[in-house]
Amino acid sequence: xGHIAENLPSRPRKVAVRPLxxxxxxxxxxxxxxxxxxxxxxxxxxxxxxxxxxxxxxxVRGGRGQVALTTDGYFSSGESKAVxxxxxxxxxxxxxxxxxxxGSILDQVAAQSVVDEIVVVDDGSSDRTAEIVQAxxxxxxxxxxxxxxxxAAVKSGIRAASGDILxxxxxDGQHPPAEIPNLLQYMDRYDMxxxxxxxxxxxxxxxxxANRLFNAYASYIVGHPVPDxxxxxxxxxxxxxxxxxxxxxxxxxxxxTLTICLFRAGYAVKYHPFVSPARTGASKIRPLRDGLxxxxxxxxxxxxxxxxxxxxxxxxxxxxxxxSYTVGKLAMVNRFSGFxxxxxxxxxxxxxxxxxxxxxxxxxxxNSDR
Numbered sequence: 001x002g003h004i005a006e007n008l009p010s011r012p013r014k015v016a017v018r019p020l021x022x023x024x025x026x027x028x029x030x031x032x033x034x035x036x037x038x039x040x041x042x043x044x045x046x047x048x049x050x051x052x053x054x055x056x057x058x059x060v061r062g063g064r065g066q067v068a069l070t071t072d073g074y075f076s077s078g079e080s081k082a083v084x085x086x087x088x089x090x091x092x093x094x095x096x097x098x099x100x101x102x103g104s105i106l107d108q109v110a111a112q113s114v115v116d117e118i119v120v121v122d123d124g125s126s127d128r129t130a131e132i133v134q135a136x137x138x139x140x141x142x143x144x145x146x147x148x149x150x151x152a153a154v155k156s157g158i159r160a161a162s163g164d165i166l167x168x169x170x171x172d173g174q175h176p177p178a179e180i181p182n183l184l185q186y187m188d189r190y191d192m193x194x195x196x197x198x199x200x201x202x203x204x205x206x207x208x209x210a211n212r213l214f215n216a217y218a219s220y221i222v223g224h225p226v227p228d229x230x231x232x233x234x235x236x237x238x239x240x241x242x243x244x245x246x247x248x249x250x251x252x253x254x255x256x257t258l259t260i261c262l263f264r265a266g267y268a269v270k271y272h273p274f275v276s277p278a279r280t281g282a283s284k285i286r287p288l289r290d291g292l293x294x295x296x297x298x299x300x301x302x303x304x305x306x307x308x309x310x311x312x313x314x315x316x317x318x319x320x321x322x323x324s325y326t327v328g329k330l331a332m333v334n335r336f337s338g339f340x341x342x343x344x345x346x347x348x349x350x351x352x353x354x355x356x357x358x359x360x361x362x363x364x365x366x367n368s369d370r
Contacts, residue, residue, distance in 0.1 A: 089184065090117040090163030090238070094153030095171035099127040103136065108177035110138035114184055119161045120171070121153040149250035151257075154232075158241050167235045175233040179274045183235040191240055191267035194259065195233035197276040210291055214298065218256070221302045221309060222263035227271050230255055230294065240267060252290050253297040260298070264305040307361055311354025318347030 091109050095102055102120070109118055118139045122130040124147035133141045142160050144153065154168060165187055169175040175195065183193045211230055218226040232255045244261040248254045262269055302310045322343030329337040 085188070087164035087187075088116040088162065089114050089165045089167060089235075090119055090161035091115050091167045091169065091180070092154060092157030092161055093118070093120045093169055093171045094123060094150055094157060095120060095125065095129050095133070096123040096147060096150070096153070097125045097127050097129060098171045099125075099129045099132055101173045102129055102171050103132050105171055105173065105177065106133070106136045106139050109180070110136075112177055112180050114181050115167075117161060117163055119157045121157040121160075123147050123150065123153040150232075150252050151248050151254035152250040154254050155245055155248055155250075158238070158245060161238065164238055165235055166238050166241055169233050174276045174278075176274065176277065179233070179272075180235075182274070183233075183272055186270045186272065187235055187237075189268065190270040192234060192236040192258075192262050193270045193272055194228065194231055194255075195274045195276075196228035196271040197231060198273045210294075214256070214294055217295075217298050218260065221298065221306060222260060224263055224269075226259065226263075227273075229259055233274070233276075234258075236262075249297065251293060253294050256294060256297050257301060260301040260305065264301075303357065305361060307357030308354045311350050311357065315347045315350035315354060318350060319344050320347075322347060 093102075093105070093109070098105075106118065106120070109115055119142060120133045120139045121142045122133060122144065124144045130141060130143055133139050140160070142156050144156065157168075158166060165184065167180055167183065169177070169180075179195060183195060186193045211228070214229045215226050218229045230253075234255070236258070240262065241258070244258060244265075247261060248257050259269070299310060322340045322345070324340075326337045326340030326344060329335055329340060
């Protein structure tokens with residue numbers, strides 16, 4: 001078995017591998033992943049007995065259960081321990097020019113016993129990111145032909161993932177894979193668990209201030225405290241994520257959209273604090289441009305789900321300004337102000353527009369279970 005067997009630990013951890021199934025005969029995603037691993041091992045000098053080499057190699061990768069090799073050359077697995085009531089977990093990682101860190105991230109994710117599938121979406125990287133992912137036997141690569149956007153990569157990963165629970169995380173090192181089990185421990189009671197970056201996380205002061213403002217605005221919209229609106233590290237039920245897929249933008253504001261959607265649809269959301277280390281490489285977020293986009297996205301979602309929360313404060317401001325100006329003119333010069341009346345009327349108009357928008361928003365729930 002070449003040098004792979006020589007590097008095995010004295011007490012290797014056993015893993016469960018989904019079989020190279022007799023029914024699909026290599027056509028499903030699992031079978032393709034196993035076949036890629038076999039090709040990799042054969043290139044390492046294990047041509048004689050590649051299946052046995054794969055079993056030994058998987059023992060080093062980490063996981064749960066027991067590997068078994070049948071007499072006809074297929075893999076089967078022992079009964080895995082009951083985790084998440086038998087639900088499968090898929091990790092979705094969008095990447096763009098992350099060759100320096102993606103290999104290490106994949107190794108750490110593959111070592112988590114609760115992970116059944118790793119889907120990496122390369123958003124048109126110009127470096128060796130796709131090549132590194134392709135060579136990793138634990139990862140399934142989805143490649144975009146050009147850079148579409150972080151949100152678009154996440155959507156592609158959600159479509160490609162086969163798990164019942166999805167873990168969404170960045171591939172830049174800011175989301176520790178060791179925290180994945182900590183998010184999943186709440187999934188028996190919640191529909192989404194978000195990793196909330198704690199005070200000890202490595203973030204620049206201007207991003208911290210902006211995030212606090214966005215968190216306060218989002219908390220007002222959803223009527224619930226939102227400690228970390230923009231965190232992309234989260235576990236969510238796959239069926240729920242797919243139901244809101246059409247609303248997710250292609251840019252960096254997909255966490256914002258997904259959070260608002262679940263809160264307003266009445267799903268249970270939990271925030272779990274974690275310490276986020278400094279990212280590897282330069283951030284791809286442009287503070288001014290993407291900050292304005294976050295603000296616009298929040299306002300758009302507010303008008304989509306709770307229009308009156310957006311229109312009411314603005315209408316009250318106009319009515320208060322117009323009314324005060326008109327009353328002041330009457331008290332001081334005993335004359336009605338047409339300008340004040342116009343501003344007051346505009347406030348009334350905005351209030352009525354908010355009411356109509358609220359009724360239209362409620363129509364969306366007529367044929368919905370939420």
